[in-house]
Amino acid sequence: xxxxxxxxxxxxxxxxxxxxxxxxxxxxxxxxxxxxxxxxxxxxxxxxxxxxxxxxxxxxxxxxxxxxxxxxxxxxxxxxxxxxxxxxxxxxxxxxxxxxxxxxxxxxxxxxxxxxxxxxxxxxxxxxxxxxxxxxxxxxxxxxxxxxxxxxxxxxxxxxxxxxxxxxxxxxxxxxxxxxxxxxxxxxxxxxxxxxxxxxxxxxxxxxxxxxxxxxxxxxxxxxxxxxxxxxxxxxxxxxxxxxxxxxxxxxxx
Amino acid sequence: xxxxxxxxxxxxxxxxxxxxxxxxxxxxxxxxxxxxxxxxxxxxxxxxxxxxxxxxxxxxxxxxxxxxxxxxxxxxxxxxxxxxxxxxxxxxxxxxxxxxxxxxxxxxxxxxxxxxxxxxxxxxxxxxxxxxxxxxxxxxxxxxxxxxxxxxxxxxxxxxxxxxxxxxxxxxxxxxxxxxxxxxxxxxxxxxxxxxxxxxxxxxxxxxxxxxxxxxxxxxxxxxxxxxxxxxxxxxxxxxxxxxxxxxxxxxxxxxxxxxxxxxxxxxxxxxxxxxxxxxxxxxxxxxxxxxxxxxxxxxxxxxxxxxxxxxxxxxxxx
Ligand SMILES: Nc1ncnc2c1ncn2[C@@H]1O[C@H](COP(=O)(O)OP(=O)(O)O)[C@@H](O)[C@H]1O
Ligand SMILES: [Mg+2]
Numbered sequence: 061x062x063x064x065x066x067x068x069x070x071x072x073x074x075x076x077x078x079x080x081x082x083x084x085x086x087x088x089x090x091x092x093x094x095x096x097x098x099x100x101x102x103x104x105x106x107x108x109x110x111x112x113x114x115x116x117x118x119x120x121x122x123x124x125x126x127x128x129x130x131x132x133x134x135x136x137x138x139x140x141x142x143x144x145x146x147x148x149x150x151x152x153x154x155x156x157x158x159x160x161x162x163x164x165x166x167x168x169x170x171x172x173x174x175x176x177x178x179x180x181x182x183x184x185x186x187x188x189x190x191x192x193x194x195x196x197x198x199x200x201x202x203x204x205x206x207x208x209x210x211x212x213x214x215x216x217x218x219x220x221x222x223x224x225x226x227x228x229x230x231x232x233x234x235x236x237x238x239x240x241x242x243x244x245x246x247x248x249x250x251x252x253x254x255x256x257x258x259x260x261x262x263x264x265x266x267x268x269x270x271x272x273x274x275x276x277x278x279x280x281x282x283x284x285x286x287x288x289x290x291x292x293x294x295x296x297x298x299x300x301x302x303x304x305x306x307x308x309x310x311x312x313x314x
Numbered sequence: 315x316x317x318x319x320x321x322x323x324x325x326x327x328x329x330x331x332x333x334x335x336x337x338x339x340x341x342x343x344x345x346x347x348x349x350x351x352x353x354x355x356x357x358x359x360x361x362x363x364x365x366x367x368x369x370x371x372x373x374x375x376x377x378x379x380x381x382x383x384x385x386x387x388x389x390x391x392x393x394x395x396x397x398x399x400x401x402x403x404x405x406x407x408x409x410x411x412x413x414x415x416x417x418x419x420x421x422x423x424x425x426x427x428x429x430x431x432x433x434x435x436x437x438x439x440x441x442x443x444x445x446x447x448x449x450x451x452x453x454x455x456x457x458x459x460x461x462x463x464x465x466x467x468x469x470x471x472x473x474x475x476x477x478x479x480x481x482x483x484x485x486x487x488x489x490x491x492x493x494x495x496x497x498x499x500x501x502x503x504x505x506x507x508x509x510x511x512x513x514x515x516x517x518x519x520x521x522x523x524x525x526x527x528x529x530x531x532x533x534x535x536x537x538x539x540x541x542x543x544x545x546x547x548x549x550x551x552x553x554x555x556x557x558x559x560x561x562x563x564x565x566x567x568x569x570x571x572x573x574x575x576x577x578x579x580x581x582x583x584x585x586x587x588x589x590x591x592x593x594x595x596x597x598x599x600x601x602x603x604x605x606x607x608x609x610x611x612x613x614x615x616x617x618x619x620x621x622x623x624x625x626x627x628x629x630x631x632x633x
Contacts, residue, residue, distance in 0.1 A: 066423045069419075070411070074410040143404060144404070145406055145407070145409060147373075148406060148467070149423065151372075151373075152424065153393075155391070156391075312373075314375070
């Protein structure tokens with residue numbers, strides 16, 4: 061337990077050291093989206109002001125997913141890179157699976173911080189167009205909790221199944237499509253006319269995150285049922301942590 | 315009798331590169347290491363030294379056989395990790411942390427209490443000559459400094475056994491010397507050290523016991539002195555001459571302990587090789603003078619571990 065806490069403390073120390081960079085990294089994307097779609101375009105008359113309501117849950121989901129994935133996959137690429145910096149931590153008197161768990165906790169924390177930043181940004185920029193009624197705070201917190209873990213689990217899976225040198229490529233080929241095909245900027249039901257796509261993207265955990273937040277923040281917008289959302293997130297967490305753990309262990313030993 | 319602190323029984327490692335390509339890196343080796351000694355694994359690149367250390371330190375999965383660290387099986391990873399420390403071949407310092415933080419966090423991973431770890435960090439930074447650099451980041455560290463910091467880090471949790479994998483490879487002669495001194499200093503304090511090297515002089519100078527490894531097998535294991543006695547012929551004196559007379563060879567053969575005198579013809583000289591060490595030098599010169607031989611040079615050829623390696627494998631340690 062002491063070892064686990066020390067590993068966590070090491071990662072938090074490193075994160076705080078680069079705090080400005082960290083904040084800019086996780087706040088930039090939500091800021092730009094909120095600014096362009098929630099302020100510029102409505103004022104230019106290009107989208108309806110009510111688009112803000114559709115946007116907020118999506119941006120929340122996308123930001124959390126991005127932060128959780130970056131918070132795990134990028135450090136992993138350094139840890140397992142040419143110089144295997146993680147080796148000293150693998151030599152710590154703790155099971156390797158606990159080292160993975162620590163990484164997931166770190167990614168989850170970062171995802172939560174990102175989620176926490178989205179609310180003030182959205183409120184400052186779009187407050188005139190926003191009509192958010194939190195239907196249930198308990199559900200909201202359960203969703204924030206699960207989405208955070210799911211994003212970190214996604215990051216561990218991606219970070220350990222791809223060569224450390226290909227992490228930038230991974231962003232172009234996997235993360236960006238995940239975000240764009242994650243029902244963030246449109247509700248999932250709106251895809252009814254493109255039925256094949258609507259079905260395919262159900263493997264994307266982002267969909268459950270965005271739809272889940274929609275169900276609790278802007279319930280008037282048609283959304284996937286909460287029960288399915290929670291089951292979807294739990295399934296994603298189980299499967300992805302499992303794959304991530306296996307990938308990590310495979311990398312950790314030779 | 316004292317129980318060995320490391321015991322290896324038929325340890326084997328096969329790496330599978332893919333479904334049909336395999337590398338037999340370590341082929342069923344067995345040996346043991348005594349408490350308090352400096353044990354060396356000497357062998358050329360690719361011999362399987364790093365793989366052996368990897369298995370003993372839980373980083374490489376064992377294919378078959380077993381190893382015990384202070385009686386604990388190396389399959390019991392967490393318990394073994396508590397007892398050991400490793401300085402790897404490559405720099406693996408945490409580049410996101412400063413010099414001192416590298417030590418402090420390492421100690422934290424092992425649950426060393428605060429006061430103890432701060433004190434230990436001070437001591438070790440002093441010992442390794444890194445005190446002035448303690449708040450620098452380790453990114454720009456030279457090989458020698460990184461190596462010393464990694465040793466300092468490994469000692470933070472007072473391991474029972476310290477593993478050093480090719481600790482001096484790539485260092486300049488001065489840094490190498492310094493590191494040898496540190497190794498001896500630690501051992502004098504009772505630290506058991508398991509090291510690997512492909513430098514025969516390093517093994518010879520530092521180790522109490524050496525295992526010579528090649529192609530995944532241990533070819534010989536003993537003290538450096540006993541190993542060198544295995545080389546047929548032993549130490550030699552080589553006498554280089556313009557020409558040789560029968561009188562000279564006769565005289566040399568009559569010398570005490572000389573045994574057979576071997577003659578080797580080279581383009582511009584003849585070389586006579588006589589068994590013996592420096593104590594016979596004077597006698598040889600006297601015989602040469604009496605035979606009025608034209609001596610071009612005398613060389614004392616002391617047996618090295620390299621000679622033993624050549625004797626055992628027909629190859630040089632480094633090619
Ligand atoms: N991770 C690995 N995967 C596949 N083969 C390896 C791996 N590590 C080492 N080898 C092979 O195993 C053999 C022994 O390597 P190693 O233990 O590094 O030797 P040494 O440390 O004595 O130079 C070599 O043939 C090497 O190519
Ligand atoms: Mg090696």
